[in-house]
Amino acid sequence: MLALELRAGRKEWTALAVLMLPVLLVAVDNTVLSFxxxxxxxxxxxxxxxLLWIIDIYPLVLAGLLVAMGSLGDRFGRRRMLMIGAAGFAALSVAAAFAPSxxxxxxxxxxxxxxxxxxxxxTLSLIRNIFTDRRQRRMAIAVWAAGFSAGAAVGPLVGGVLLEHFWWGSVFLLAVPVLAAMLVLTPLCVPESRDPHPGSVDVPGIALSVLTMVPVVYAIKNLANEGSPAVTAAAAGLGILAGWLFTRRQLGRPEPMLxxxxxxxxPFTGAVLVNLLAVFSLVGFLYFVSQHLQLVLGLSPxxxxxxxxxxxxxxxxxxxxxxPLVRRMPAHLVVSAALLLSAGAYWMVAAAGQGAPAGTLMAAFALLGAGVGASETLSNDLILSSVPAAKAGAASAVSETAYEVGSVFGTALLGSILVSSYRSQLQLPAGLDxxxxxxxxxxxxGAINAAAxxxxxxxxxxxxxxxxAFDSGVQVTAGIAAVLMLAASALAWWTLRPQTKQPASTALPHTP
Known part of the structure; x- marks a missing residue:
């Protein structure tokens, strides 16, 4: 029991610094792509x-495989999975940079x-195993969450310079030097860890987890694209059925993948939903604001x-x-208030009307950032703290799946609403072939290309x-997102409240 209470020292914080490299990479990649x-x-x-598929296919595939990869990391070694992932990601970043179509x-x-x-x-499961002290782990998770924001901050600036001087594919090459450094430093600084009693590899479970995600997102896209209602219903039904079968399979296994x-x-379910909805709000905002700033207001990247x-x-x-705030106030109040800030940000955009000025969008995004930063840190801490360290990979996969599902639906849902509204409001002048x-x-x-x-x-x-037409779609999208964030705030207040009595059959293992 004493081992669980050991506080991290210089070696552990150095390992955290190395683990920030892939976190920064993913954040830079997402933000650069938006711009x-x-x-x-x-x-x-x-x-x-x-265009939506270019953005969505990465988080869609990632979300479908996160649970499987987290489970494989628990079984075969989390550091090993990190190294394999880094090598493959670097190679395919080069392929994306030079994609001909x-x-x-x-x-x-x-x-x-x-x-x-x-x-x-x-990365997240290694943090769970490296930092066993609860307060230190919460700070480490704050650093981990801040890595996404720091990468997002660096991404537009570095990406803006690249896009002004080079072709669009150059933004993908940003990953290569980061991953090269990581491949050298990880074996030196990051300890290996795994579940001492892992379950077997669940191939049907992996397939069902992918089949749960892909058809549902396709259904949303098909609906927004005014596709066949029958195809939309069939795709959504397939995703729901696969999700049900996945759940039944995991409940029947002695060592489930999830x-x-x-x-x-x-509280666990509430934290996962908060994680999802916070990222939903961030990614959806970035999708339309980057286009408004560049294609409507005429700003450079x-x-x-x-x-x-x-x-x-x-x-x-x-x-x-x-x-430090959550030490003085209940977590459910902090998270609920944070999501109210995100709702306020969307209301600012919806109320700004046509041609919203850059200053309004700057203020709105600052308000949104405050809400996302606080809610992401606390929701990840609540998710990881609810399971034993040996199962950190599976818990991390749940957290990351929520993050990526939020990313998928942020662009798939809000982006599809924006595209649909744009098409319905656009009035084409005479003289176009x-x-x-x-x-x-x-x-x-496409309209800018045609106008040339x-x-x-x-x-x-x-x-x-x-x-x-575009700004009209932004107003509709922002209004819908604001209502969703208000609902998310109420959900956080209800689900994250401390429970006075918890049934023994559903109690989670105690962790420090």
Whole structure:
């Protein structure tokens, strides 16, 4: 029992610094891609649906495999999975950078999702095993969560410089030097850890976890793209059925890949949902604000990154501030208040109207960052603290799955609503050929491309209509997101409250 109470020293904090490298990498990759969306849209002339798939396929594949990779890390070694993931991620980052078409970029991003699924559960589960003292672990998790924000802050600035001087693919090459350093330092600084009593590899469970995610997101995209209602219903039904079968399978196994009984405990389930919804709000905001700043207001990628930099800094600060704050206030109140800030940020955008100025978006993103920073730190701590250290990989996978599902649905749901609203509001001027009309109707980037080949008067009419349609969609999307964040705040207040009495059959193992 004494071993569980050992406090971390210099060696453990050095290991944490090394584990921040893949965290920074994933954060930079996500933010850079958001800012590269306009350039990709213009360069590859993508459809609206393909553009969403370029963004979504990585977190979609990653989310489907996180539970499996977390379980494999528990069995075969978390550091080993980290190293394999780093090598594969570096190779496919190069492939994505030189992708010749939108379809090739989607394929490369899917491969990145496979190896990314090896990286993230390993980092968080290693932290759970390295830091056994509860207060130190909470601070380490705050550092881990702040790594996402720091990477997001660096991403737009570095990515902005790259996009102004090089082609869009250069943003993917940012991963290579980070991963090279990680491959050298990890064996020297990070200890290996694994579950001493792992379960067997559950291949059908892995397949069912993927089948749960992919069809549901496809159904959302198909619905937003005004596809066949029958296809939408069939895809959603397949995902729900696979999820039910996955749950039944895990309940019947003596050593499940994911102990779904954890979700019977209200605070655990609440923390997972808070994690998901906080990321949902962040990714959805970045998806439309990056396009508004660059394609509507005409800012360069670097200027757009600078507009959002204060909000990203606030995200980091809020994550660290939540650690001492939660010692004085109940966690459910802190998280609930944080999500109210996120709701307020979306209301600011919805109320700003057409052509929202950069200053308004800067203030709104700072407000959103404060909410996301605090809620992410505390929800991850609650998830990890609820399980024994030996099962940290599975718990980390749950946390990371929530993060990536939130990322998927942030763009799939809010992005699809935005695309659908844009199409319904766009009014095409006379004089466009069928190809130009089709491109303009897909995305704002497509409308800008089409306008380049039109007479000045017609081009001006098209661009004015496209900007108005896009911003109208942003208002609708922001209003819906604000309501969802209000609901998330109420959910956090109810689910994260301390329980006075917990049934023995659903009690979680005690951890320090």
């Amino acid at each position: 590269a969306v306009p350039a990709i849209s213009l360069a590859l002339n993508t459809t609206g649906t393909t 939108a379809e090739a970029l989607v394929a490369a991003r899917a491969g990145l999702g496979v190896f990314g699924a090896m990286l993230m559960p390993a 102990d779904v009984r954890l979700f019977r405990v209200r 670097l200027q757009a990154g600078l507009v959002l930099l204060p909000g990203l800094a606030v995200t980091v600060i809020a994550g660290f501030a939540a650690v 069928p190809e130009q009309a089709s491109a303009a109707s897909e995305t704002l980037g 080949g039109l007479p000045a008067d017609t081009a001006g009419q098209l661009l004015d209509s496209a900007h108005r």
